[in-house]
Amino acid sequence: MTMMPEIKGAKTQRHGGLPVSLPAWAYASDELIDIEYENLILPSWQFVCHISEVANAGDYATLDMKKDSILVMRGKDMALRAFMNVCRHRAAKLLTGTGNCKARITCPYHGWSYDLSGELKGVPAEKTFPGVEKDRLGLKEIEIEIFAGMVFTRIVPGGPTLRESFGDMADIVADYRLEEMVPGGEAWIDSWDCNWKIAVDNNLENYHIPIGHPGLNRMLDSDLTGIINRHGVAYSKSVLKGTPSANRAERMYQHLAKGAFTHLPDAARRTWTFFSLAPNIGLDIYPDSFDIFQILPQSGTSCVMRYPIYVRPGASREEKAMQYLNARINRQVGLEDRELCERVQNGMGSHGYEPGPLSNYEHAVLDFHNRIRAACPVVADAKAPVSGTLRQCNDALRSGARSAA
Ligand code: FES
Numbered sequence: 001m002t003m004m005p006e007i008k009g010a011k012t013q014r015h016g017g018l019p020v021s022l023p024a025w026a027y028a029s030d031e032l033i034d035i036e037y038e039n040l041i042l043p044s045w046q047f048v049c050h051i052s053e054v055a056n057a058g059d060y061a062t063l064d065m066k067k068d069s070i071l072v073m074r075g076k077d078m079a080l081r082a083f084m085n086v087c088r089h090r091a092a093k094l095l096t097g098t099g100n101c102k103a104r105i106t107c108p109y110h111g112w113s114y115d116l117s118g119e120l121k122g123v124p125a126e127k128t129f130p131g132v133e134k135d136r137l138g139l140k141e142i143e144i145e146i147f148a149g150m151v152f153t154r155i156v157p158g159g160p161t162l163r164e165s166f167g168d169m170a171d172i173v174a175d176y177r178l179e180e181m182v183p184g185g186e187a188w189i190d191s192w193d194c195n196w197k198i199a200v201d202n203n204l205e206n207y208h209i210p211i212g213h214p215g216l217n218r219m220l221d222s223d224l225t226g227i228i229n230r231h232g233v234a235y236s237k238s239v240l241k242g243t244p245s246a247n248r249a250e251r252m253y254q255h256l257a258k259g260a261f262t263h264l265p266d267a268a269r270r271t272w273t274f275f276s277l278a279p280n281i282g283l284d285i286y287p288d289s290f291d292i293f294q295i296l297p298q299s300g301t302s303c304v305m306r307y308p309i310y311v312r313p314g315a316s317r318e319e320k321a322m323q324y325l326n327a328r329i330n331r332q333v334g335l336e337d338r339e340l341c342e343r344v345q346n347g348m349g350s351h352g353y354e355p356g357p358l359s360n361y362e363h364a365v366l367d368f369h370n371r372i373r374a375a376c377p378v379v380a381d382a383k384a385p386v387s388g389t390l391r392q393c394n395d396a397l398r399s400g401a402r403s404a405a
């Protein structure tokens with residue numbers, strides 16, 4: 001089933017009767033990235049960590065994005081809170097990576113210290129700040145939601161919860177008991193030489209699997225269409241083929257899956273399930289593990305990939321072998337996707353390219369483009385605005401003072 005929800009304020013461009021992609025300039029503009037970051041990334045749920053990484057009082061995890069760093073902290077009262085990871089004195093970043101704070105979060109610059117619930121407690125040489133209002137200088141708290149064991153935060157509040165966003169699809173996620181998983185090692189963080197939207201487009205369609213991912217095609221029957229709901233949560237699945245793959249690692253994975261993870265429903269043991277959450281997050285669930293694929297805008301022509309993997313603890317030898325084989329198979333898939341995305345980035349610069357039509361298989365890509373069109377109406381212009389004027393053009397379109405060229 002395909003469902004193409006309408007997005008308010010989005011004007012889709014067309015080629016003949018078919019919808020087309022965004023204009024090429026929108027995939028290389030540093031000025032547009034700032035607007036996309038403000039209008040799409042800040043008001044959306046962003047993954048920080050799994051609950052197993054912040055289980056004890058004082059445990060923390062951080063997420064670094066283009067301009068902002070976020071801190072998730074387990075308080076002494078065992079509540080999990082999310083803060084902007086920036087000192088209220090003169091902006092130093094407070095904590096990095098993951099770890100445990102015994103009692104205070106102490107700024108590495110002048111030593112201001114905050115308790116685990118974010119209140120400012122200590123100011124060295126406090127008398128040199130006559131009348132300082134410490135109770136108004138606590139860390140800025142932001143929205144947090146735990147969904148199936150995954151900790152998400154949102155800087156600009158409002159909009160649906162994650163539970164609401166997933167709707168009925170939350171039941172599919174629940175089958176996998178992701179809250180029981182643990183990190184499968186350090187998260188991969190990588191930089192790709194492509195605009196973040198090229199990587200998102202790629203993550204939103206399976207049309208490229210038969211050609212772009214020969215390995216996946218050998219071992220899985222992939223649903224090329226999938227579904228998407230009105231909140232931009234997309235879902236598709238690939239089922240392990242009965243015919244053994246010609247590749248040894250893939251064949252072993254297919255074979256081991258038959259007897260492993262028997263606590264899962266039968267269908268889940270044979271299925272790779274792919275979700276994506278607008279605008280920039282993939283959630284890939286396997287019988288043996290799951291991963292998050294978080295695509296963070298960086299510059300007009302580069303983005304940062306954050307790719308943590310979580311595995312089922314207490315796995316048998318065969319199940320551990322599946323986790324190992326899965327990581328190996330998906331490492332190859334990641335290399336293929338990167339190469340394809342960087343190829344597309346190069347093509348976007350070609351004078352011979354104009355936006356082409358989108359297939360019904362690419363309906364989630366169209367949904368994403370319409371979200372970009374609604375949040376940044378300037379992308380309706382076939383040519384990039386004159387350098388330095390993009391924000392002004394976009395503001396004029398948003399306020400209705402100008403209509404698209
Ligand atoms: S910037 Fe943090 S104490 Fe000065």
Ligand SMILES: [Fe+2]
Pocket residue numbers: 202208212213337
């Ligand atoms: Fe791919």
